[in-house]
Amino acid sequence: MPDIRVSEALWSTGMLERWLVEDGARVREGEAVAAVRIGESLHDIVCSAEGHVSIMAPAGDLVDPGCIIAAVNAR
Numbered sequence: 270m271p272d273i274r275v276s277e278a279l280w281s282t283g284m285l286e287r288w289l290v291e292d293g294a295r296v297r298e299g300e301a302v303a304a305v306r307i308g309e310s311l312h313d314i315v316c317s318a319e320g321h322v323s324i325m326a327p328a329g330d331l332v333d334p335g336c337i338i339a340a341v342n343a344r
């Protein structure tokens with residue numbers, strides 16, 4: 270099952286501002302699924318594969334670069 274991770278390119282811990290999709294929603298590879306706030310900037314987190322998203326981190330959580338926030342099930 271592919272993971273959705275906060276980009277390693279983000280330089281600092283941020284807050285998972287909001288989910289752009291609902292848990293269980295069908296998503297496509299490259300689709301923006303969440304937004305992370307670092308300082309005054311919002312950064313989109315994109316899906317790594319096509320399938321149904323299983324959210325693992327709620328909005329409001331602090332997230333580090335590279336951490337897993339969801340998984341994609343190809344069911």
